[in-house]
Amino acid sequence: MSETPRPADLIVFGGTGDLSMRKLLPALYHCDRDDRLAPETRIITMSRGGLDDADFRGKVDAEVRGYVPADDHATWQRFLGRLHHVSIDVGGQDTEGWSRTARLLAGHEERDRIFYLASPPMTFGPFCRELHRAGLVTPASRVVLEKPLGRDLASAQRINDEVGAIFDERQIYRIDHYLGKETVQNLLVLRFANAFLEPIWNSLWIDHVQITAAETVGTPGRRGYYDHAGALRDMVQNHLLQLLCLVAMEPPSRNDRESIRDEKVKVLQSLRPIVGGEVDRFTVRGQYTAGECDGVRVPGYLDEPDSTAPTEASRRVETFAAIRAEVKNWRWAGVPFYLRTGKRMPYRSTEIVVQFKDVPHSIFPGSAPNRLVLRLQPSEGIRLHLMAKEPGAGEVALKPVPLSLSFAETFTSRVPEAYERLLMDVLAGNPTLFMRRDEVEAAWRWIDPILHEWEAQGAAPEPYPAGSPGPAGAHELVLRSGRYWYEDDLA
Numbered sequence: 001m002s003e004t005p006r007p008a009d010l011i012v013f014g015g016t017g018d019l020s021m022r023k024l025l026p027a028l029y030h031c032d033r034d035d036r037l038a039p040e041t042r043i044i045t046m047s048r049g050g051l052d053d054a055d056f057r058g059k060v061d062a063e064v065r066g067y068v069p070a071d072d073h074a075t076w077q078r079f080l081g082r083l084h085h086v087s088i089d090v091g092g093q094d095t096e097g098w099s100r101t102a103r104l105l106a107g108h109e110e111r112d113r114i115f116y117l118a119s120p121p122m123t124f125g126p127f128c129r130e131l132h133r134a135g136l137v138t139p140a141s142r143v144v145l146e147k148p149l150g151r152d153l154a155s156a157q158r159i160n161d162e163v164g165a166i167f168d169e170r171q172i173y174r175i176d177h178y179l180g181k182e183t184v185q186n187l188l189v190l191r192f193a194n195a196f197l198e199p200i201w202n203s204l205w206i207d208h209v210q211i212t213a214a215e216t217v218g219t220p221g222r223r224g225y226y227d228h229a230g231a232l233r234d235m236v237q238n239h240l241l242q243l244l245c246l247v248a249m250e251p252p253s254r255n256d257r258e259s260i261r262d263e264k265v266k267v268l269q270s271l272r273p274i275v276g277g278e279v280d281r282f283t284v285r286g287q288y289t290a291g292e293c294d295g296v297r298v299p300g301y302l303d304e305p306d307s308t309a310p311t312e313a314s315r316r317v318e319t320f321a322a323i324r325a326e327v328k329n330w331r332w333a334g335v336p337f338y339l340r341t342g343k344r345m346p347y348r349s350t351e352i353v354v355q356f357k358d359v360p361h362s363i364f365p366g367s368a369p370n371r372l373v374l375r376l377q378p379s380e381g382i383r384l385h386l387m388a389k390e391p392g393a394g395e396v397a398l399k400p401v402p403l404s405l406s407f408a409e410t411f412t413s414r415v416p417e418a419y420e421r422l423l424m425d426v427l428a429g430n431p432t433l434f435m436r437r438d439e440v441e442a443a444w445r446w447i448d449p450i451l452h453e454w455e456a457q458g459a460a461p462e463p464y465p466a467g468s469p470g471p472a473g474a475h476e477l478v479l480r481s482g483r484y485w486y487e488d489d490l491a
């Protein structure tokens, strides 16, 4: 039986940004529609845009409507009624914004108070300090920090210190929305609730692993954020490394937040550092130029529509990154983990491909190694590529055939968006699927030398046309060891 939701005030800092409009507000609407928000729960958003409640509701009505089902007018109106907006310039000595926030929150100190920081990471410290100064942190407060936490190890440590000066670690929820995706949670179930995989889940049987997060979207309107992030900080440091951890981790002793997080940290600490001259051999960076994506002609990164003009930072930022990583431990010695992510790729797909080794001695011509594909999105599912005999008499002819599990076909209930799950976990005070400080910092420790080398070189990334599967260097990265990317699983 589901618990009755408790009334809460959810304060979303960065409430007019891309994340809020595309993901958070649609997810909250779905929660509302499923009666998972208490009637009194309010969503108070903040930005510098000078909007009031009515302006903001109008903006959401116009912009978020496209991301949610248009079937329930009454629920939509109820949802709009929960929204409030405070115009505030954090870090800009804005006292009026904080006074208005205090007036809105006054009298509701007993409620759960969630501060969701959906804003650039450099605003996290100032926001927490100003929040504390305004006297708005209650014992029932929690703070959610979006990724990437900082832009390198030093800034991540500083932000962790700054936020930690105001909130206890138990009140801090470091979000990586990939951990809320159904297939990602299913990866743990697949590995640790089935006996057959564990004996072959190692370097004796596995040749290599590919983790791809390909997007068709570009970065229109996000130059302010993206020029200072790039694909390595935006996707690899967090989402892709989290996926790598879940594939590579040892079986935890319990399904609880500390046991799982302990095992993930061990993987991050076992990653072989990529330093100095190795960076050119083991990493690739690209930036999209104009091309055709999803059948539409789109501009290159530098010509994306934005309120600010491209700068030198825009020219150097990567919208595609690929890395050959290695986990230096007994289980994974010699097994490359290829990671890649890119904007304006030919398809939207996030997949983990586990490529097994070939049979030690083949008695049939045309055999190919088995491959396990975990598809995170779209159409979540698991596929195992096996060899089978083509029916017929005469010579045995082999054919690779997939054994497929589609979640949509197997389970009738709607697969919730990752943010729905995670927002509900924050409201319920459950931090299991959130990252611990040492985990985030261990990821930065591995990423830092790559960033430093790229920055020291100062070179522009390799161009690739929008709608293509990334720069030529990405193919050379895998080809050097006689491998290739599995595009056919993704398309």
Ligand SMILES: NC(=O)C1=CN([C@@H]2O[C@H](COP(=O)(O)OP(=O)(O)OC[C@H]3O[C@@H](n4cnc5c(N)ncnc54)[C@H](OP(=O)(O)O)[C@@H]3O)[C@@H](O)[C@H]2O)C=CC1
Pocket (backbone or CB within 6 Å): 013, 014, 015, 016, 017, 018, 019, 020, 022, 023, 046, 047, 048, 049, 088, 089, 090, 091, 117, 118, 119, 120, 121, 123, 146, 147, 148, 177, 222, 224, 225, 234
């Ligand atoms: N977009 C996405 O799909 C995802 C984004 N994220 C993370 O979420 C964060 C935000 O990303 P995104 O939404 O794309 O960024 P945007 O640039 O689109 O939005 C940033 C938001 O923060 C507000 N803001 C920035 N500085 C201040 C300030 N000093 N005072 C008040 N408000 C401020 C902006 O409002 P205004 O400028 O009007 O003040 C805007 O609402 C980033 O850390 C990103 O990594 C994480 C997962 C997915």
Ligand SMILES: O=C1O[C@H](COP(=O)(O)O)[C@@H](O)[C@H](O)[C@H]1O
Pocket (backbone or CB within 6 Å): 177, 215, 217, 234, 235, 350
């Ligand atoms: O964190 C981010 O994720 C999105 C991709 O998320 P997905 O759930 O659609 O795979 C990405 O577009 C964005 O740049 C990044 O900040």
